[in-house]
Amino acid sequence: MVVMEKEEIPHPAPLLELQKPPEPEPRQPVMISVEDVDFSYSAHQVLYDVNLEIPSRAVTAFIGPSGCGKTTLLRCFNRMNDLIDGARITSGSIELDGYNINAPDVDVVDLRRRVGMVFQKSNPFPKSVYENVAYGLRVLGATKKSAINEAVEKSLRAAALWDEVKDRLDSSAYGLSGGQQQRLCIARALAVEPEVILMDEPCSALDPIATAKVEELIYQLRENFTIVIVTHNMQQAGRCSNYTAFFYLGRLIEFGSTSKIFSNPSERKTEDYITGRFG
Amino acid sequence: MSKSRRARNRIAQTTAFWLFRFATYAILAAATYIFLDIGIKGSRTLFTTQGPFINVPFFTQGPQTLFVFEYEGKKYTLSDREFRAWKAQHPVEVEATSVAYSAGGVWPCIVGTGLLVVGSMIFALAVGICSAIYLNEYSQNTRSIRLIRIAILNLAGVPSIVFGLFGFGLFVIFFHWNVSLLAGWFTLGLMILPAIITGSEESLRAVPNGLREGSLALGATKWQTIRKNVLPYAIPGILTSSILGIGRVAGETAPIMFTAAYALRDEMPWQVQHWTDFVFQGVMALPYHIYVVSSKIPQNEYTERMQYGAACILLLLVFAIALASIVLRERTRRRLSW
Amino acid sequence: MLSENKHTLGTFEHALENLRNNVMTMASQTERSLNRALKGLMERDDKIASVAIADDEEIDQLEKQIDKEGIELLLRFQPVASDLRRVVSAMKLSSNLERMADQATNIARKARKLNKHPALPEILLLNPMIEHAMSMFRDSVDAYVREDAQAARAIIPQDDALDKMNAQVSRQLIDRMARDPEQLRGYINLMFIARHLERVGDHATNIGEDAVYAAAAEDIRHQQVVASA
Numbered sequence: 001m002v003v004m005e006k007e008e009i010p011h012p013a014p015l016l017e018l019q020k021p022p023e024p025e026p027r028q029p030v031m032i033s034v035e036d037v038d039f040s041y042s043a044h045q046v047l048y049d050v051n052l053e054i055p056s057r058a059v060t061a062f063i064g065p066s067g068c069g070k071t072t073l074l075r076c077f078n079r080m081n082d083l084i085d086g087a088r089i090t091s092g093s094i095e096l097d098g099y100n101i102n103a104p105d106v107d108v109v110d111l112r113r114r115v116g117m118v119f120q121k122s123n124p125f126p127k128s129v130y131e132n133v134a135y136g137l138r139v140l141g142a143t144k145k146s147a148i149n150e151a152v153e154k155s156l157r158a159a160a161l162w163d164e165v166k167d168r169l170d171s172s173a174y175g176l177s178g179g180q181q182q183r184l185c186i187a188r189a190l191a192v193e194p195e196v197i198l199m200d201e202p203c204s205a206l207d208p209i210a211t212a213k214v215e216e217l218i219y220q221l222r223e224n225f226t227i228v229i230v231t232h233n234m235q236q237a238g239r240c241s242n243y244t245a246f247f248y249l250g251r252l253i254e255f256g257s258t259s260k261i262f263s264n265p266s267e268r269k270t271e272d273y274i275t276g277r278f279g
Numbered sequence: 280m281s282k283s284r285r286a287r288n289r290i291a292q293t294t295a296f297w298l299f300r301f302a303t304y305a306i307l308a309a310a311t312y313i314f315l316d317i318g319i320k321g322s323r324t325l326f327t328t329q330g331p332f333i334n335v336p337f338f339t340q341g342p343q344t345l346f347v348f349e350y351e352g353k354k355y356t357l358s359d360r361e362f363r364a365w366k367a368q369h370p371v372e373v374e375a376t377s378v379a380y381s382a383g384g385v386w387p388c389i390v391g392t393g394l395l396v397v398g399s400m401i402f403a404l405a406v407g408i409c410s411a412i413y414l415n416e417y418s419q420n421t422r423s424i425r426l427i428r429i430a431i432l433n434l435a436g437v438p439s440i441v442f443g444l445f446g447f448g449l450f451v452i453f454f455h456w457n458v459s460l461l462a463g464w465f466t467l468g469l470m471i472l473p474a475i476i477t478g479s480e481e482s483l484r485a486v487p488n489g490l491r492e493g494s495l496a497l498g499a500t501k502w503q504t505i506r507k508n509v510l511p512y513a514i515p516g517i518l519t520s521s522i523l524g525i526g527r528v529a530g531e532t533a534p535i536m537f538t539a540a541y542a543l544r545d546e547m548p549w550q551v552q553h554w555t556d557f558v559f560q561g562v563m564a565l566p567y568h569i570y571v572v573s574s575k576i577p578q579n580e581y582t583e584r585m586q587y588g589a590a591c592i593l594l595l596l597v598f599a600i601a602l603a604s605i606v607l608r609e610r611t612r613r614r615l616s617w
Numbered sequence: 618m619l620s621e622n623k624h625t626l627g628t629f630e631h632a633l634e635n636l637r638n639n640v641m642t643m644a645s646q647t648e649r650s651l652n653r654a655l656k657g658l659m660e661r662d663d664k665i666a667s668v669a670i671a672d673d674e675e676i677d678q679l680e681k682q683i684d685k686e687g688i689e690l691l692l693r694f695q696p697v698a699s700d701l702r703r704v705v706s707a708m709k710l711s712s713n714l715e716r717m718a719d720q721a722t723n724i725a726r727k728a729r730k731l732n733k734h735p736a737l738p739e740i741l742l743l744n745p746m747i748e749h750a751m752s753m754f755r756d757s758v759d760a761y762v763r764e765d766a767q768a769a770r771a772i773i774p775q776d777d778a779l780d781k782m783n784a785q786v787s788r789q790l791i792d793r794m795a796r797d798p799e800q801l802r803g804y805i806n807l808m809f810i811a812r813h814l815e816r817v818g819d820h821a822t823n824i825g826e827d828a829v830y831a832a833a834a835e836d837i838r839h840q841q842v843v844a845s846a
Contacts, residue, residue: 078496080492080495080496083492083495085419085420109498109499109500110498112495112496112497112498113497113498114498116496116497117496119489119492119493119496121489123487123489123490123492123493125490125493125494125508126490126512135494135497135499135507135508136497136498136499138507139494139497139498139499139500139503139507140498185493188493188497189496189497192497192498234697235695238697262697262698263697263698263701263702263834264698264834265698271698271699272622274697274698275624275696275697275698275699275700276624276625276626276629277622277623277624277625278622278625
């Protein structure tokens with residue numbers, strides 16, 4: 001009887017481990033995660049295969065020429081694009097703090113409270129300064145006057161506007177200057193205690209001093225909020241942001257720390273855009 | 280540019296200017312003529328030369344028959360009640376010509392018109408504003424919505440007599456409401472509904488979209504946004520469109536002819552057996568009264584006085600309501616302007 | 618990473634072009650000064666040495682001009698990335714070139730002093746250094762103009778060779794000084810000239826480092842061991 005030696009069953013070769021690219025910076029916690037997102041307005045596609053991670057408690061700037069999709073992506077984060085007929089994400093997902101914001105059981109109203117927005121053209125409501133800031137609170141159901149007073153003061157202080165308006169809380173918001181109105185809109189967004197603040201070209205309509213005040217405000221807010229700002233002004237992106245994402249024709253071309261993008265970008269298109277060689 | 284062309288340009292410019300000016304002043308002249316005509320003739324009825332300077336019986340009594348006769352060389356024009364009182368005092372046979380509707384006043388008509396205006400405006404504003412909110416804020420631009428808008432526009436062009444017939448057929452006959460305030464309210468309300476809807480939609484559209492977006496971005500629901508941030512600012516515009524509606528509702532005769540108006544009614548609207556009967560009663564109305572006095576009876580100087588008096592009151596009533604509306608609009612506009 | 622596209626803003630493109638041209642002009646004038654000074658030394662020609670000294674004035678003015686244009690570019694156009702590196706390195710280059718021209722002046726002055734006395738055969742000891750330093754200079758400017766980081770990196774190790782040559786020449790001259798004290802003054806001047814040539818090599822190295830920065834965004838200064846490209 002031949003004793004058959006047990007054949008050594010060869011183990012299958014270990015799966016090739018995915019090579020991890022060397023991480024240049026320590027990993028930041030991620031607030032918003034965009035995965036393989038395509039976006040279309042009816043039949044017209046505007047975002048192609050966007051992959052992006054917005055780090056939390058930092059300022060990320062979206063730059064790119066007009067029509068490149070940066071504002072569209074911004075408005076996806078708080079689902080404001082839902083207001084437009086036919087606008088939808090055709091593939092991919094966007095996650096806020098790990099939760100898919102387009103899932104059917106998501107409360108859009110709550111999402112919009114958590115992700116606040118400041119618009120390009122400041123839109124204070126035709127009410128008093130106090131009522132503007134209190135609006136979000138009242139909508140949430142707050143009724144106690146003392147609580148509202150406290151929250152209004154806290155938001156106005158956080159927006160660096162308290163000293164300028166504390167004596168005229170009941171005057172119309174339209175009596176404020178352009179820069180003050182924009183800071184009022186920021187205070188209004190802060191009042192509902194969001195986690196993320198989206199800003200769509202917040203300084204484009206402001207004079208340099210007002211712009212500087214808003215930029216200083218953004219700098220101070222970064223400690224407590226995740227901020228995403230769309231801007232046409234590259235110097236502003238350079239001054240304000242920690243990270244920059246460059247978009248072109250609906251695609252994300254490059255994403256990295258602002259100092260890297262502005263001193264030595266990896267992509268030719270990025271370099272051409274920021275040095276003004278486009279077109 | 281050549282000299283002749285410059286001259287031609289100047290002529291064209293001057294002609295255009297004077298044409299537009301003429302048209303404007305022609306309208307002004309026509310309106311002035313109408314108001315003066317009614318005003319002057321009407322004030323002969325409404326105002327007196329002595330005493331409280333207002334013809335109080337005209338405002339406080341119902342229409343009565345006028346008796347004209349001569350007695351001992353004097354010409355008497357007495358209303359029915361006065362005539363009977365006089366006859367009680369002077370038991371003689373006199374030949375009196377009677378003129379219907381030419382004595383007394385139009386108090387029940389004023390009340391009736393007022394009730395019709397209030398009721399129909401409430402109905403039209405309620406339904407109209409709700410429709411406008413739905414059409415402007417909630418609906419998508421689908422084919423069926425476009426059809427609805429076309430239907431509303433067409434409704435605006437329907438002649439008022441057709442509304443009257445419709446109201447008669449549906450409310451009076453089919454619903455068994457008979458000639459009643461209720462039927463009048465719905466008929467008149469439907470008549471001005473297109474204007475209210477269009478006007479309200481325009482006002483809602485005029486509210487900048489930034490207010491809606493800003494509110495939604497803060498975490499408000501759609502209804503909260505409309506209630507707190509859109510509707511209050513559309514109110515002045517809605518009130519403006521309602522002013523025109525009030526004028527029409529007060530003055531239209533055809534819709535109320537078969538549905539709400541009586542030529543003569545002895546009881547006042549609040550003299551009902553049961554409070555539910557209040558809406559099921561017909562009323563007298565100023566425009567219908569003018570129609571009755573003008574066409575149903577032979578014309579003479581006495582009837583003319585009544586016509587113009589009633590017309591003047593109608594005008595004054597419309598002016599008063601319009602003024603109230605304007606004042607209200609100005610005050611809300613100041614509070615809520617942007 | 619050279620881009621073929623021009624800047625959309627014509628004035629910006631024009632200003633950068635202007636700055637670059639000025640740097641190239643200054644480099645060629647510096648080269649000319651050095652050549653003249655060295656000619657005046659080797660061919661014992663006082664006139665040409667004086668011309669070299671006089672030219673220094675012009676080169677100084679160019680340095681000021683380049684710095685002024687650079688600052689204005691920065692404040693007007695706020696350049697970023699490669700444009701920023703070009704402007705900053707242009708300004709640094711101008712300072713290096715100006716110092717090189719000063720070295721040329723120094724060489725010319727020493728040449729005039731030497732020419733007052735009979736020729737020294739030891740002057741030929743300087744030839745290898747002259748060749749090496751001048752080739753470093755030309756290569757470094759060339760690498761800067763062509764934005765060739767690789768060529769620029771190759772210059773750095775050459776500085777070591779030049780330093781060694783300088784040390785050797787010094788030793789040889791000290792030796793001569795001991796043996797022939799009569800010619801002490803001459804030998805000392807020669808040593809100084811060798812020193813000036815060694816400084817020219819240092820400045821060429823700096824230009825090479827600035828060229829690498831402009832082309833590749835890498836700061837390779839002050840590295841003990843630089844891997845050759």
